[in-house]
Amino acid sequence: MSISTPQMPLNSSHEAHQIFEVDCMVKSNAPVNGEYRLLKLDAPQKILDCEPGQFFHLLCPVSGNLQPYFRRPMSIYGYYPDKGELHFLYKVTGEGTAALATLQPGNSLNVLGPLGCGFDIKPDWKNLLLVARGVGLATLAPLALEARRQNKQLTAICSARSSSVLMSIDYFRNLGANVITVTDEDATSNIENLRRLIELQIAKTGVDAIYTCGSNRLLKLLQSIGRQHGIPGQIALEQQMACGIGMCQCCVRQFERNGKIVQERVCKEGPVFDLQEAIAC
Amino acid sequence: MLDLTTKIGSLTLKNPIMPASGTFSEDLAQVFDLDVLGAHVTKTITREKRNGNPTPRVCEVRGSMLNSIGIPSKGVEAFIENVIPFYADFDAPLVVSVSAGSADEFVTLCEEVSVAGVDAIEVNISCPNIEEDGKAFAMRPSTTEMVMRRLRDATDLPLWAKLTPNTGETTEVAKAAEAAGADALVVSNTLLAMAIDIKTRKPKLGNLMGGLSGPAFKPIALRMAFQCAKSVDIPVIGCGGIASIEDVIEYLIAGASAVQIGTATFIEPKIMVRLIDELPNYLRSQDLTSISELIGSVRDEEAADGLVFIEAAP
Numbered sequence: 001m002s003i004s005t006p007q008m009p010l011n012s013s014h015e016a017h018q019i020f021e022v023d024c025m026v027k028s029n030a031p032v033n034g035e036y037r038l039l040k041l042d043a044p045q046k047i048l049d050c051e052p053g054q055f056f057h058l059l060c061p062v063s064g065n066l067q068p069y070f071r072r073p074m075s076i077y078g079y080y081p082d083k084g085e086l087h088f089l090y091k092v093t094g095e096g097t098a099a100l101a102t103l104q105p106g107n108s109l110n111v112l113g114p115l116g117c118g119f120d121i122k123p124d125w126k127n128l129l130l131v132a133r134g135v136g137l138a139t140l141a142p143l144a145l146e147a148r149r150q151n152k153q154l155t156a157i158c159s160a161r162s163s164s165v166l167m168s169i170d171y172f173r174n175l176g177a178n179v180i181t182v183t184d185e186d187a188t189s190n191i192e193n194l195r196r197l198i199e200l201q202i203a204k205t206g207v208d209a210i211y212t213c214g215s216n217r218l219l220k221l222l223q224s225i226g227r228q229h230g231i232p233g234q235i236a237l238e239q240q241m242a243c244g245i246g247m248c249q250c251c252v253r254q255f256e257r258n259g260k261i262v263q264e265r266v267c268k269e270g271p272v273f274d275l276q277e278a279i280a281c
Numbered sequence: 282m283l284d285l286t287t288k289i290g291s292l293t294l295k296n297p298i299m300p301a302s303g304t305f306s307e308d309l310a311q312v313f314d315l316d317v318l319g320a321h322v323t324k325t326i327t328r329e330k331r332n333g334n335p336t337p338r339v340c341e342v343r344g345s346m347l348n349s350i351g352i353p354s355k356g357v358e359a360f361i362e363n364v365i366p367f368y369a370d371f372d373a374p375l376v377v378s379v380s381a382g383s384a385d386e387f388v389t390l391c392e393e394v395s396v397a398g399v400d401a402i403e404v405n406i407s408c409p410n411i412e413e414d415g416k417a418f419a420m421r422p423s424t425t426e427m428v429m430r431r432l433r434d435a436t437d438l439p440l441w442a443k444l445t446p447n448t449g450e451t452t453e454v455a456k457a458a459e460a461a462g463a464d465a466l467v468v469s470n471t472l473l474a475m476a477i478d479i480k481t482r483k484p485k486l487g488n489l490m491g492g493l494s495g496p497a498f499k500p501i502a503l504r505m506a507f508q509c510a511k512s513v514d515i516p517v518i519g520c521g522g523i524a525s526i527e528d529v530i531e532y533l534i535a536g537a538s539a540v541q542i543g544t545a546t547f548i549e550p551k552i553m554v555r556l557i558d559e560l561p562n563y564l565r566s567q568d569l570t571s572i573s574e575l576i577g578s579v580r581d582e583e584a585a586d587g588l589v590f591i592e593a594a595p
């Protein structure tokens with residue numbers, strides 16, 4: 001296989017939009033369960049023209065021992081132009097997210113965005129399947145809302161370690177989604193059972209497109225199901241980022257396109273990519 | 282009237298603030314109007330297509346960063362076709378950064394990018410010379426002079442030599458570049474460094490080692506900019522760790538005629554705009570009317586050459 005370098009952003013099918021760097025006021029930043037927090041920001045209208053799947057690059061506060069230097073990429077969990085709010089759902093995993101967790105209502109947070117290319121919903125796709133685990137649900141939440149707006153049928157398979165950290169179930173249910181939950185605790189989240197559940201769904205209603213994020217295990221499973229049934233899919237991927245806007249080339253991942261390995265920037269060509277082109281790592 | 286202009290050889294820049302190679306691209310035009318900048322400096326390119334290094338390619342170190350991006354390059358043809366035309370709409374001069382593993386390849390690449398729309402070539406000689414022992418050209422005066430002479434013959438465009446801090450012969454290298462016909466020095470590229478995750482015991486960069494940049498690096502690059510400005514008559518462009526207007530002023534006082542901003546743009550994408558806005562206020566506050574009054578105004582009158590050109594910490 002030959003190796004080639006990323007596509008020029010200028011030739012990208014997505015038109016270049018404006019990127020804003022603004023200070024937002026924290027409205028609330030409360031735990032939603034033992035592991036995750038929901039951050040709500042007061043945001044100006046101009047930054048709320050977002051696509052599901054896009055993200056912001058957050059300048060986490062520096063305080064005491066917590067001194068993150070780079071910004072931290074965070075999927076948009078919700079964008080509400082009517083309320084002037086921007087939401088993030090995050091898990092504290094290290095210095096930057098621990099610093100985010102210290103934010104109090106009234107504090108200010110500098111955000112850069114919206115960034116990247118989001119999910120596509122083709123007009124002729126009627127039945128959409130979302131499969132996500134853990135914090136990946138945050139990334140798929142705005143997609144579910146958009147699917148609802150477009151009157152699509154939605155099935156969401158939500159996976160987690162235990163039922164106590166299963167998130168956004170009500171969020172998806174309130175959007176009229178058919179929600180299926182699986183957990184490690186109940187031994188329902190294994191690949192064989194997931195395959196069975198998805199095959200069942202395909203047989204029952206048909207599935208026109210599959211959306212997922214993150215996990216290698218899910219990626220491989222969904223690639224296999226997608227290939228077998230000829231169902232297109234999209235995946236939101238993660239990679240460490242410095243600039244977040246395409247300049248530094250630190251966030252590249254490899255993809256397989258037309259039999260060739262290509263490198264693309266997760267922050268610019270992504271974070272949403274074609275499911276079959278993604279390579280599990 | 283305040284005068285923010287600065288001269289880099291035959292080029293007059295409308296202000297002394299420009300981006301550092303590898304920390305800037307067309308993408309930044311989505312954030313602000315790039316025409317406010319003193320110049321545009323592109324990511325280093327090589328002739329052939331290259332992929333760059335394995336990930337992770339960056340990591341944080343207290344208030345600064347390491348990178349081992351390498352030079353992923355779409356190749357010179359794609360660059361001439363896609364990138365140079367993008368900058369045609371701007372007034373700011375376009376500086377194209379080039380690199381190669383041998384003098385011959387450097388010559389060919391310099392000839393290839395000496396096209397309309399390009400106003401100067403920044404020669405990234407901080408990269409390994411693969412024909413000799415793999416040490417960077419700019420680590421030694423002899424290899425610096427050899428490659429810069431070849432390039433001087435290859436193009437009529439202004440040549441800026443970008444130096445490396447990974448040398449014990451800073452002033453000798455600077456003089457060698459000047460003697461070979463360089464029009465300016467960019468001081469400097471990143472400093473070789475390392476970080477290890479103590480939990481996994483794995484190096485934090487996929488490439489094991491990488492270059493230090495950001496505020497922690499500033500005193501080192503500033504020292505080099507000072508030494509270079511003392512030892513050559515061509516302009517020095519300061520680069521390393523700049524994150525505030527005070528940092529810019531410090532470099533100008535040390536002898537830099539202009540500065541490049543790198544890592545800080547990742548944290549604050551509009552920092553260059555802010556610095557350009559703050560310059561006039563600073564000049565006014567000091568009763569100055571031009572940038573040139575600051576350049577090289579360091580008060581080191583009594584210092585002996587032995588001190589100025591020292592290559593070891595006292």
Ligand SMILES: Cc1cc2nc3c(=O)[nH]c(=O)nc-3n(C[C@H](O)[C@H](O)[C@H](O)COP(=O)(O)OP(=O)(O)OC[C@H]3O[C@@H](n4cnc5c(N)ncnc54)[C@H](O)[C@@H]3O)c2cc1C
Pocket residue numbers: 055068070071072073074075076089090091092093094095096097098135138139237238239240241266271341
């Ligand atoms: C496009 C995108 C969207 C994301 N959306 C969410 C979200 O909605 N909710 C959420 O909880 N997390 C999300 N993440 C992951 C989140 O960015 C990381 O958890 C966070 O950067 C960790 O920072 P830290 O300082 O707490 O951890 P540390 O491990 O201390 O971070 C060290 C460095 O590694 C980087 N890093 C560590 N883990 C990741 C990761 N998984 N992805 C990218 N960089 C990483 C950090 O940014 C930092 O530069 C997203 C990542 C990407 C790329």
Ligand SMILES: Cc1cc2nc3c(=O)[nH]c(=O)nc-3n(C[C@H](O)[C@H](O)[C@H](O)COP(=O)(O)O)c2cc1C
Pocket residue numbers: 248301302303304324325348350351352378405443469470471493494495496498520521522523541542543544545
């Ligand atoms: C991510 C990254 C990529 C870089 N790529 C290049 C490059 O391609 N060519 C080059 O000459 N310098 C490159 N540099 C070095 C910068 O141009 C600059 O010399 C250095 O970072 C010091 O400045 P700073 O502290 O302001 O970042 C790179 C630096 C970073 C952080």
Ligand code: FES
Pocket residue numbers: 240241242243244245246247248249250251252265266267268
């Ligand atoms: S994070 Fe810099 S190019 Fe993607």
